[in-house]
Amino acid sequence: MQPMKFVGPDIPSLADLQNCIHCGFCLPACPTYIATGQELESPRGRLHLIAAVRDGRIEATDRTLTHLDRCLQCRACETACPSAVPYGRIMEDARASIMANAPAAQPTAWRLRALALRHVLARPAMLRRLLALGRLYSRSGLQRAVRGPLRGPLRRLLPARLARLESSIPVLSAPPFRATGTLTRPAGATARVAMLLGCVHGEIYPNMHEATVRVLTHAGCEVVAPPAQVCCGALHAHAGDAETARALARRNIAAFEAAGLGGSLDAVIVNAAGCGAAMKEYGRLLRDDPRWAERAERFAASVRDVLEYVAGRDFAHDLGPVDRTVTLQDACHLAHAQQIREAPRLILRAIPGLRLRELRTPDRCCGSAGIYAFAQPELSAQILEAKMEDVARTGADVVCTANPGCTLQLQAGVLRAGLDTEVRHVIEVLDQSVRAGAGYAR
Amino acid sequence: MLHSRHMTRPEMPTNARAAAIEALERAVGAAHVLHAPEDLIVYEYDATIDRALPDAVVFPATAEEVAAVVRAANAHDLPVVPRGSGTGLSGGAVPVKGGVVVVLTRMNRIVEVDAANRIAVVEPGVINLALQETLAPLGLTWAPDPSSQRICTIGGNVANNSGGPHTLAHGSTVNHVLGLEVVLADGRIVHLGGRVADAPGVDLRGLVVGSEGTLGIVTQATLRLVPTPRAVRTMLAIFDTIDAACEAVSAIIRGGVIPVALEMLDQEIIRAVEPRIHAGFPLDAGAVLLIEIEGLAEAVAVEAEAVIEACRASGAREVRSADTQSERDRLWEGRKSGIGAIGAVTPAFYILDGVVPRTLLPVVMRRILARSAEYGFRCANIFHAGDGNLHPNILFDPQESGAIQRVLDLGGEIMRICVDAGGSITGEHGIGLEKRSYMEWIFTPADLAAMADVRSAFDDAGRFNPCKVLPGGHGCATGHADEVARHLATPGVYI
Numbered sequence: 001m002q003p004m005k006f007v008g009p010d011i012p013s014l015a016d017l018q019n020c021i022h023c024g025f026c027l028p029a030c031p032t033y034i035a036t037g038q039e040l041e042s043p044r045g046r047l048h049l050i051a052a053v054r055d056g057r058i059e060a061t062d063r064t065l066t067h068l069d070r071c072l073q074c075r076a077c078e079t080a081c082p083s084a085v086p087y088g089r090i091m092e093d094a095r096a097s098i099m100a101n102a103p104a105a106q107p108t109a110w111r112l113r114a115l116a117l118r119h120v121l122a123r124p125a126m127l128r129r130l131l132a133l134g135r136l137y138s139r140s141g142l143q144r145a146v147r148g149p150l151r152g153p154l155r156r157l158l159p160a161r162l163a164r165l166e167s168s169i170p171v172l173s174a175p176p177f178r179a180t181g182t183l184t185r186p187a188g189a190t191a192r193v194a195m196l197l198g199c200v201h202g203e204i205y206p207n208m209h210e211a212t213v214r215v216l217t218h219a220g221c222e223v224v225a226p227p228a229q230v231c232c233g234a235l236h237a238h239a240g241d242a243e244t245a246r247a248l249a250r251r252n253i254a255a256f257e258a259a260g261l262g263g264s265l266d267a268v269i270v271n272a273a274g275c276g277a278a279m280k281e282y283g284r285l286l287r288d289d290p291r292w293a294e295r296a297e298r299f300a301a302s303v304r305d306v307l308e309y310v311a312g313r314d315f316a317h318d319l320g321p322v323d324r325t326v327t328l329q330d331a332c333h334l335a336h337a338q339q340i341r342e343a344p345r346l347i348l349r350a351i352p353g354l355r356l357r358e359l360r361t362p363d364r365c366c367g368s369a370g371i372y373a374f375a376q377p378e379l380s381a382q383i384l385e386a387k388m389e390d391v392a393r394t395g396a397d398v399v400c401t402a403n404p405g406c407t408l409q410l411q412a413g414v415l416r417a418g419l420d421t422e423v424r425h426v427i428e429v430l431d432q433s434v435r436a437g438a439g440y441a442r
Numbered sequence: 443m444l445h446s447r448h449m450t451r452p453e454m455p456t457n458a459r460a461a462a463i464e465a466l467e468r469a470v471g472a473a474h475v476l477h478a479p480e481d482l483i484v485y486e487y488d489a490t491i492d493r494a495l496p497d498a499v500v501f502p503a504t505a506e507e508v509a510a511v512v513r514a515a516n517a518h519d520l521p522v523v524p525r526g527s528g529t530g531l532s533g534g535a536v537p538v539k540g541g542v543v544v545v546l547t548r549m550n551r552i553v554e555v556d557a558a559n560r561i562a563v564v565e566p567g568v569i570n571l572a573l574q575e576t577l578a579p580l581g582l583t584w585a586p587d588p589s590s591q592r593i594c595t596i597g598g599n600v601a602n603n604s605g606g607p608h609t610l611a612h613g614s615t616v617n618h619v620l621g622l623e624v625v626l627a628d629g630r631i632v633h634l635g636g637r638v639a640d641a642p643g644v645d646l647r648g649l650v651v652g653s654e655g656t657l658g659i660v661t662q663a664t665l666r667l668v669p670t671p672r673a674v675r676t677m678l679a680i681f682d683t684i685d686a687a688c689e690a691v692s693a694i695i696r697g698g699v700i701p702v703a704l705e706m707l708d709q710e711i712i713r714a715v716e717p718r719i720h721a722g723f724p725l726d727a728g729a730v731l732l733i734e735i736e737g738l739a740e741a742v743a744v745e746a747e748a749v750i751e752a753c754r755a756s757g758a759r760e761v762r763s764a765d766t767q768s769e770r771d772r773l774w775e776g777r778k779s780g781i782g783a784i785g786a787v788t789p790a791f792y793i794l795d796g797v798v799p800r801t802l803l804p805v806v807m808r809r810i811l812a813r814s815a816e817y818g819f820r821c822a823n824i825f826h827a828g829d830g831n832l833h834p835n836i837l838f839d840p841q842e843s844g845a846i847q848r849v850l851d852l853g854g855e856i857m858r859i860c861v862d863a864g865g866s867i868t869g870e871h872g873i874g875l876e877k878r879s880y881m882e883w884i885f886t887p888a889d890l891a892a893m894a895d896v897r898s899a900f901d902d903a904g905r906f907n908p909c910k911v912l913p914g915g916h917g918c919a920t921g922h923a924d925e926v927a928r929h930l931a932t933p934g935v936y937i
Contacts, residue, residue: 014841021785023489024529028569028593037501037547039528040476045484058480083785084718 003059008100009288010242012093017051019085020044026087029080031365031383032070040067043077043087050094060098065107068094070379072372073238074332074365079339088337089284095240113375114241121199121231122244131172131203138172147415164381167412168373170204177206180227183213189222191266193309194259196252196279198272199231201404208404211431212271212306218434219313223269228255232270234278235370237285249282250292253299262298271306271427273331273403274370277338279303305334306427307402311343320436321353322429327396328356329387329410330363331403344402344426351433357394366401368409381416384409388417400426454497454540462518466500466542469510474501474548485525485543489590491792491846492533492875496523496543503548505623505631505661512659513629515542521908522627524655526567526595530602531793532874534654539908539917544659546597552576553662560667561620561637566597566660573665582667585612588870589778600660603652605870607734607777610828611702612668614870616651621664624650624657627901637664649896654872655907657900671702671736675746676764676773679731679753680724684708684811684823687729688804690756691827694733695800697752699745703734704828705777710837711824714783721776722769727759731827732777780824781835788837791822792849795871796860800830809859810834817852831869832860858883873911881913 006012026043027033033042040049046067052058060068068091075088095110103111120126137143146158146166158166177197193216195209202209216223233248253261256268270276280303286296326348334340341363348356367373367383391399391413399410399421410423434440454462463477476482476499486493497520502508515522521541528535537543550567557580564573570584570591577583586599587606598604600622605614612618621635635647650657681687687706694701707715707730712723723730731753735745750761764770784791798806807823810832814821820837834856838845857867857880867873867880881890894912898904909918 015789018789019785021489021782021791022487022528023782023785024527024590024593025779025782027527028571037550039484039545040481044528048484048487049480052480052483058483061478061480063478064480082715082718082779082782084783085785 002105003061004098004101004105005056005059006054006094006097006100008097010093010096010100012050012054012090012097016086016090016093017047017054019083020047021083022048023082025082026077026080029076031072031074031076031367032379035379035382041070046071047085047087047090050090053094062107065098065110069109070376072332072365072367072369072383074369075336076332076363076365079336079363089281092237092240092242095238096242097240099240099242109375110240113239113371114236114244117236117239117241117371118244121235122233122248124199124230127199128203131176131200134169135172137169143169143171161377164377164412164416167415168408170408170411172204174206177202177209180225183223183225184217185222186217186220188220190220191313192222192224192260192264193267193269194256194261194265195223195225196232196268196270196272196275197225197229198275198404201272201275205404205407205425208271208425208428211425211428212269214431215310215315215427215434216269216306218318218440219310219315221313224259226255226259228258230255232275232278234274237278238370242285245278246285246289249285249296252279253282253292253295256299257295261302265302267304267309268299268302269304269306269309271402271425272405273305273334273338274405276303276305277333280338305338305340305343305402307334307343307347308338308340310427310430311346315347315430316350318437318439319351319433320438320440322351322433322436323353324398324429325355325357325394325396326398326400326429327359327391327394328362328426329359329366329391329399329401329406331401331406332363332365332369334402335363344400347426347430348400351430354429354433357396359390359394361390366406366409366413368403368405370405373409373412380409384413384416388413388419391421392417392419396421398422398424398429400424400429402426458518459497462514462520463498465514465518466498466511469514470500470502470507474503475499485528485545486536488525488528488530488533488535490531490533490536490874490876491790492536492538494536494538495540496537497540499543499545501545501548505625508544508546508625508659508661509629509631511542511544512625512627515905516627516629516903519905521905522659523907524597524601524659526598527569527593529590529594530598530874531795531871532602532868532876534602534872534874534907534910536875538875541905546659546661547595549661555580557582559637560669562665562667564596564663564665566595566600566663568596570594570596570599577667578670581670583670584665585618585668586615589781591778596663596665597660600651600663601654602870602872605826605831607703607705607826609831609870610704610826611700611736616648618666618668619647619651619663620666622647622650622660623662625659625661627658627903627906631661635664639666652872654874654911656897656911657906659906673739673742674734674736674770675742676770677733677735677746677749678722678762678764678773679733679758680727680760680762681729681731681756681758683728683757684807685804686757687731688807688827690731690753690758691803692801693752693756694749695828697748699735699748699752701733701749701828702736703732704826705732706730706823706825706827707732707777707780708823710820710822711780711784714787714822715776715780718783718786719772719776719779721772722762723776732773777824781833784822784835784837788820789839789841791838792836792853793871794832794834794836794853794856795868796832796834796857796865797869798830798832798860798863798865800828802863803827803830806832806859806863806865810856813855813859814852817848819849819852826869829869830865854880875910878909878911878913881911
């Protein structure tokens with residue numbers, strides 16, 4: 001490919017870049033720096049590369065783009081940074097400024113990735129057709145044949161790469177969650193909230209949505225799901241497709257306004273940390289669009305992660321025991337992007353009988369990072385391996401997280417490491433406790 | 443490709459360069475050499491404002507590989523600049539004359555911990571905090587604790603004779619290194635000092651500690667460990683003015699108590715740190731002192747009373763005690779994030795490192811603040827007050843015309859204020875590139891000539907970290923201002 005420059009409306013700003021003083025405090029927080037020991041794979045190094053491209057000191061060659069590509073966008077560096085460098089948005093801006101080049105000039109892998117995201121995630125019909133294949137794989141028994149009870153013999157016949165890929169396919173045996181409209185209206189409800197269903201989420205992890213609805217009911221909420229909602233656009237923004245991200249944001253804002261946002265609605269509830277983080281940034285995403293900027297700000301201000309929201313309500317009444325040893329993997333876009341760390345712990349500690357064993361590094365990325373596990377399989381696998389060692393050390397029989405991407409990755413990790421650990425969203429474990437409670441009526 | 447107008451020095455001829463890179467690849471393996479221009483650019487900086495591009499970056503894994511790199515550099519007449527995590531604060535790892543940057547982070551093994559004899563043997567790339575975490579369960583610690591300890595390397599600590607808040611009680615790195623394995627400029631691997639204090643013969647170990655990569659490259663260090671204290675008390679004293687806080691520093695020590703740490707943060711720093719770290723520093727305070735006492739529980743209680751009394755007598759508004767480990771960690775997090783937090787409130791800043799006699803702190807601080815105001819710059823102060831080790835930070839906008847030159851002028855004047863007060867030009871950050879021109883303020887020509895002789899004895903060709911520590915040198919700029927002007931006077935270079 002030809003070396004490129006940053007172009008378009010999203011060129012990283014000087015003010016953002018200048019916050020970096022090169023102190024290096026981000027290095028030990030960065031999973032790719034930890035894995036490689038290379039300044040080029042560190043936040044400080046990547047910021048310097050971005051600044052150099054921005055100023056025309058270097059052009060973005062294949063090599064340089066590879067370093068930008070290897071960033072997980074986990075934003076652990078933002079937590080570590082004493083000078084508040086907005087790394088996540090600098091990286092998104094940089095990627096968008098590459099993708100704003102003419103399509104023919106864009107790096108092939110980047111262009112294909114954007115195309116795939118635009119035509120699959122942003123289009124439910126296409127996504128469902130694709131997932132139907134996965135469902136066939138799960139329901140035909142082929143998946144079970146590969147993974148066990150024999151577990152091994154058939155798997156060992158697969159080449160290493162394919163085996164790794166196979167372990168990333170979720171078990172798609174349950175029917176998808178596609179309900180919209182009013183999902184629950186408990187007597188004496190004291191709040192009315194609208195739920196984001198997400199693009200992949202309800203298709204592969206329907207139980208997370210069911211659990212979310214039951215827990216919100218338990219916490220006295222009426223829950224609706226606006227029918228016109230679409231994918232949140234997080235992955236598009238991460239991949240530099242700012243245009244698609246903005247288009248999706250506008251559709252979601254309109255869809256949730258139709259469900260009462262700005263009026264009868266108390267909050268937009270998201271049970272995927274990555275989606276929640278992106279939706280809290282709709283205001284910035286649409287800041288230059290005079291017709292949408294204000295509406296986007298209002299929307300962003302009403303977004304709550306389900307754990308953040310539930311922890312702030314009366315949820316701890318009538319909980320039943322859950323006799324499990326649980327460890328918690330902080331979803332990066334919950335802990336680092338939204339700075340929510342206490343809520344999941346507060347919820348888990350409130351569950352009778354549950355034993356919480358912390359990981360050594362609970363807020364270090366598992367290597368999932370949206371589509372990173374597929375785009376950078378080697379590095380992702382290396383990061384996941386370290387994570388599974390940490391999980392195994394706790395002796396937990398459940399590893400909890402708060403994002404479908406992390407769930408997918410951790411399930412693959414469990415499979416590869418041969419552990420018996422179950423992977424659950426925190427809300428599913430709370431749901432289990434709610435259902436085991438004395439007051440629960442079916 | 444790099445645009446030539448931004449290159450900091452003439453490029454090597456292409457064939458000479460290719461031959462040199464081939465030799466380096468033979469020394470450490472091609473996978474561990476970087477030479478593409480767009481890769482080298484992330485090795486043009488450390489944590490200061492200085493910038494210069496290397497010709498190649500190598501990542502050796504053993505002392506033998508380091509020696510092979512040195513021999514290859516000699517054969518191709520390339521300067522050699524060692525580097526750890528690149529957190530230095532004097533331009534020490536910036537390759538001003540180009541050449542080979544030797545990154546030592548792959549050499550990160552803790553080779554041995556001998557708890558009974560309180561000795562640790564480590565490779566230079568071990569992170570300071572990683573060592574502390576290994577030692578903690580054994581009830582031991584390695585005393586040097588720079589604010590960058592979560593990422594700075596032991597090799598860097600040795601090269602810069604680093605200090606930290608606890609230097610007040612324990613002394614700087616040189617007091618905590620028993621022996622070194624060093625690669626010399628001719629590629630020999632030698633062992634200096636040993637496993638016990640006061641090894642016989644000429645103390646070359648002491649010479650190498652703090653030599654900033656000019657005498658040799660440390661490939662292994664034998665460290666002296668100290669036991670973790672039985673009891674610790676961390677206090678926060680809050681003052682309305684910097685003056686009163688400075689006064690309290692002298693009063694505490696006059697009262698016969700030597701805290702293990704005695705740190706000052708002024709209002710500029712407090713307002714940068716507090717919104718991010720929530721350490722509990724009051725935003726309306728003129729200054730706070732962070733004071734730590736350690737020892738046996740009974741002694742700590744008595745000494746804490748004396749400290750509180752001294753602070754009150756000097757006009758402290760309030761003295762708080764951290765009751766829990768997490769409160770204590772929070773206060774230290776606030777202190778150690780202090781320098782970095784300045785980045786959030788200014789486009790750029792220039793950190794200084796000077797030493798003055800403790801008793802002159804109030805008058806020196808007044809002079810520094812007055813001079814900064816005359817220049818029209820804000821000055822933020824966060825420093826090791828107990829040993830008079832100042833860190834004034836000049837806040838500025840590099841895009842403003844002439845700002846960099848005026849900042850460097852003010853920096854020189856502040857250093858002069860320290861020297862005139864009977865102090866020195868560095869407490870712990872090293873001389874590096876930044877302060878070599880100030881060495882003449884402290885040492886006579888004869889003193890400096892003696893140092894230059896030592897350097898020549900180790901490295902006659904002057905290939906090890908050229909243009910650092912000592913003033914002058916073949917082909918080096920005459921002062922830091924010239925150096926910076928040469929490297930930074932290009933638009934769009936970030937500081």
